[in-house]
Amino acid sequence: MQGITGPEIVAATKYLAAGIVMGLGAIGPGVGEGFAAGKALEAMARQPEMRTDLLMNMLIGQAVTESTGIYSLVVALILLFVVK
Amino acid sequence: MAEHLGEKLIMTLKLGGFKLSFDLITLIVSWIVMLILIVGALLLRRGLRGLEEGPTRRQALLEMAIGTLQRQFGEGFQSRELGTRLFPLVATILLFVLFSNWISIIPGFTSPTADLNVTISLGLMVFFLSHYWGMRQKGFFNYAKGFIEPKMLFPLSLFLNFASEMAKPISHSFRLFGNVLGGGILIAIVAQFMPLVVPMVFQAIYGLFIGAVQALVFAFLAVVYINIAVEK
Numbered sequence: 001m002q003g004i005t006g007p008e009i010v011a012a013t014k015y016l017a018a019g020i021v022m023g024l025g026a027i028g029p030g031v032g033e034g035f036a037a038g039k040a041l042e043a044m045a046r047q048p049e050m051r052t053d054l055l056m057n058m059l060i061g062q063a064v065t066e067s068t069g070i071y072s073l074v075v076a077l078i079l080l081f082v083v084k
Numbered sequence: 085m086a087e088h089l090g091e092k093l094i095m096t097l098k099l100g101g102f103k104l105s106f107d108l109i110t111l112i113v114s115w116i117v118m119l120i121l122i123v124g125a126l127l128l129r130r131g132l133r134g135l136e137e138g139p140t141r142r143q144a145l146l147e148m149a150i151g152t153l154q155r156q157f158g159e160g161f162q163s164r165e166l167g168t169r170l171f172p173l174v175a176t177i178l179l180f181v182l183f184s185n186w187i188s189i190i191p192g193f194t195s196p197t198a199d200l201n202v203t204i205s206l207g208l209m210v211f212f213l214s215h216y217w218g219m220r221q222k223g224f225f226n227y228a229k230g231f232i233e234p235k236m237l238f239p240l241s242l243f244l245n246f247a248s249e250m251a252k253p254i255s256h257s258f259r260l261f262g263n264v265l266g267g268g269i270l271i272a273i274v275a276q277f278m279p280l281v282v283p284m285v286f287q288a289i290y291g292l293f294i295g296a297v298q299a300l301v302f303a304f305l306a307v308v309y310i311n312i313a314v315e316k
Contacts (some may be wrong), residue, residue, distance in 0.1 A: 056156070056300075063301040067255050070262035077265070 014083055018076040025072020032065040107199060114196035117183045153178070160307045162314050166217065170310065173213075177206060178303035185264055185295025189287050195295075198265045200257070207257030210306040218313035256305055263298045267291065 040058035044051050093108040128146055133139055139147065157178070158171035181197060188195040196202045219227045231245045232238055267290030275283040 059297050060301050060304050063259070063297060064305070066263075067259045070259050070266070071255075073262050073266050074258060077269075 010083075014079050018079040021072050021076045021079065025069050025075075029066050029069035033062045036061050036065060107201065109194055110196045110199040110202060113187060113193055114184065114202060116193075117180060117187055117196065120183060120187075121179055150175075157303060157307055160304070160311070162311045163221075166221075166310070166314065170213075170217075170307075174303050174306055177210075177306060178299055181206070181260065181302050182296060182299035185299055186292065188264075188268060188295075189291040195264050195268065197260055198268050200261045203257040203261040204253070206260075206302070207253040210256065210309055211253040214310040214313035217310055221314045252309055256302070256309070260298055260302050263294060267294055 036058055040054050043054055095106045095108050097104045097106065128142065131140065132143055153175050154171060157174050158167045161167040161170060184195050184197045184202070187193045188198070215227075218230075222230075232242050233245065234241050237244075271283055271286045271290060274286050
């Protein structure tokens with residue numbers, strides 16, 4: 001325990017925290033986007049002529065859902081590259 | 085990796101008492117994008133023909149593209165007036181973001197949209213525009229009344245409305261920034277341990293596909309935010 005200094009503890013916890021942030025933050029958007037894609041596929045199977053409209057709206061909805069994952073990405077990047 | 089991210093050419097300019105810093109790479113690449121858009125528009129505009137002669141093939145293609153954009157974005161607005169007034173702006177934002185995202189597939193170029201300053205200025209532009217049009221369409225008194233809307237929780241509702249309005253430009257701009265920057269970092273990491281063909285596949289997915297989707301989403305959300313501000 002003697003060789004570990006303050007900056008080393010900060011570095012270690014920083015990397016650990018970045019990993020946890022990304023891992024937990026990826027769960028929500030993954031589930032949400034999969035749900036949106038599944039529902040869109042169901043709708044496309046029922047009405048194939050609506051495919052382009054559904055695809056467009058699905059992608060937009062998924063990109064909005066993704067924003068929580070993006071926030072955690074930004075937090076992870078701040079932890080990795082900004083926190084000293 | 086960290087050096088690659090942190091490496092920025094910052095130019096500082098002293099103006100009176102202020103110190104202005106410019107990120108040169110972002111600045112120059114966004115100028116290049118604007119140049120591409122302006123020169124492309126001028127080239128495409130040449131030799132447009134009227135109804136009696138009939139369009140050339142290039143003009144037909146151009147009209148089809150503009151028509152598609154008009155259907156997706158111009159008619160998404162609440163009223164026809166808003167559509168005709170704001171469609172050019174939204175389409176310009178879409179094209180600028182699209183080409184900013186796509187320019188990163190040229191080696192040596194970084195997307196201007198991977199810089200938070202660019203995306204947040206676009207987001208703030210949409211934010212102020214939506215509030216301007218909200219005031220203009222509803223009148224100042226009705227606009228201000230929207231902020232205390234569920235009247236039962238008066239002091240709390242003011243705070244909640246204010247916070248949700250502030251969150252809009254932040255989430256709007258961070259979404260684009262995070263996607264583009266994250267894609268760039270992923271490509272850089274992959275290129276470090278698989279330098280040959282694999283980065284090209286990632287470029288195609290993250291540079292082209294995600295870039296196009298995010299540009300569409302950014303423009304679409306601009307329409308949605310303006311609509312919300314106008315109707316509320």
